[in-house]
Amino acid sequence: MSLDDDILIDNYLRGQLSDQEIVAFELKLKSDDEFRKNVELERALWVSQNESDWSFANPNNEEVKAYKKLLEEPGIQSLKKSLGQINTTLKKDSKSTVKNWVYYMVAASIAIFFCLNIFFNQNSSNQELVDDFLSASDLPSFTSRGASETEDLILAQEFFEKENFKDALDIFIPILDSGIKDASVYLYTGISQMKLKQYGKAETTFDALIASDLLDAQKGYWYKALLYLQQDHIDDCKTILSHIVSQSLYNHTEAKALLKVLNDD
Amino acid sequence: MKDPNYFLEGLVSNNENVVREIYKGSFYKVLSFISRNKGSRPDAEDVFQNALLQLAVRYKKNKFEINSNFEAYLLVVCKNLWRRELNKSKSLVTNDKVIELKNDNEDIALSVLEQERWELFNEYIAQLSENCLKIMTLFFKRISYAEMVKRFGYNSETVARQRVFKCKSKLKDMIKNDTRFKSLLEL
Structure with missing residues (x-):
């Protein structure tokens, strides 16, 4: 193919031909088979490589017909049925509440252990302090809810507990984006972002919780304080802790203790 | 895995x-x-x-x-x-x-x-060469030739067009020589 033809096809794909040129272009398409084949391939490449486009196939293509036939076979039809069923049951599965009790018992004992650890170990680094406090957090478990839509949250919590924060966020963020207002989802999201060092995003998440009209909105202050501590923004951290103490907000006792540790340093 | x-x-x-x-x-x-x-x-x-x-x-x-x-x-x-x-x-x-x-x-x-x-x-x-890959990426992003000239420091748009033409021809040849090509794109 000549460079001239290439320029012509290029201008056509970019929508840069005049009406008159388009008429000539279409005439050439009909009369010059080699040219037409080139245009088809160029067009397929052009649309397939751009996000705002897609290269659609022709239903008369023999391969398409063959796939269509295979899709009608009983084996694939039964797979189709199974996929539908699995999709439905995944949403409905609910887990044994026994796990909740175990979870709470373990969480409670860890909390006591870490609180003792924090106050006896005055030389902890800020990072250690944050980790200790986060480990001691009594984040609620979604497994206790039992409603069908919480299946997603249970799985996200599993990821979170396995410290797979990225996968956890893949679930939590769409839930928040869908407009569901839930303090626990905010907290899990913010802590996951914090763990992934996405500090700006974590702060936005905690701020959104604080600004919400949720009963647990005040928890946002405590975690925002930990977020500042994690980043060694000690003055900001102290400001929030003082606010928590003066207003007797969530975890004000811990906040008071943490303030003391920070002031002693 | x-x-x-x-x-x-x-x-x-x-x-x-x-x-x-x-x-x-x-x-x-x-x-x-x-x-x-x-x-x-x-x-x-x-x-x-x-x-x-x-x-x-x-x-x-x-x-x-x-x-x-x-x-x-x-x-x-x-x-x-x-x-x-x-x-x-x-x-x-x-x-x-x-x-x-x-x-x-x-x-x-x-x-x-x-x-x-x-x-x-x-x-x-x-499989394109590094240079071809760079210019074809811009081409597929629908960047103008004027912009390609700026980014690659070419002397003129004609040079940019010739580069794209050469790389694209190489790409099309490779695709056409693949045995799957005929069944995937009926021309």
Whole structure:
């Protein structure tokens, strides 16, 4: 193919031909088979490589017909049925509440252990302090809810507990984006972002919780304080802790203790 | 990392445990992607199911190899299906007639071929020289030749056009010489 033809096809794909040129272009398409084949391939490449486009196939293509036939076979039809069923049951599965009790018992004992650890170990680094406090957090478990839509949250919590924060966020963020207002989802999201060092995003998440009209909105202050501590923004951290103490907000006792540790340093 | 064939075989044989494993491992990544890109949960469910059907039917016809891990590959298929869905509304004209797209087996069958074609193209784009790859990336992003001149310090637009022409010709030759080409793009 000549460079001239290439320029012509290029201008056509970019929508840069005049009406008159388009008429000539279409005439050439009909009369010059080699040219037409080139245009088809160029067009397929052009649309397939751009996000705002897609290269659609022709239903008369023999391969398409063959796939269509295979899709009608009983084996694939039964797979189709199974996929539908699995999709439905995944949403409905609910887990044994026994796990909740175990979870709470373990969480409670860890909390006591870490609180003792924090106050006896005055030389902890800020990072250690944050980790200790986060480990001691009594984040609620979604497994206790039992409603069908919480299946997603249970799985996200599993990821979170396995410290797979990225996968956890893949679930939590769409839930928040869908407009569901839930303090626990905010907290899990913010802590996951914090763990992934996405500090700006974590702060936005905690701020959104604080600004919400949720009963647990005040928890946002405590975690925002930990977020500042994690980043060694000690003055900001102290400001929030003082606010928590003066207003007797969530975890004000811990906040008071943490303030003391920070002031002693 | 599990062998991708383990998942493909599991799909074709409709092995419930394998299918559940696939859902657990990948569905939420797809949901996350789609909800960040103008979609909802039902959209993600449809895309995910169609992607799995696509893989099953393709593997059944021809035992193809997945050269990356299964989850990454499945995510690419889902992203393409969603891209396809978002672009469906544009009127589709091929061979002078508008294609009516239906949400059924024909639609899935079409998407299999389109995915194969997309892979064929990308396989050869990846084989281009570094310089060709750079300029073709800009070309496919629909960047103007004037802009290419600026970015690459060419003397004129003619030089830029000649570079694109040369690289694109090489790419088209490689694609045309592939045995899959004829069946994937009927010219």
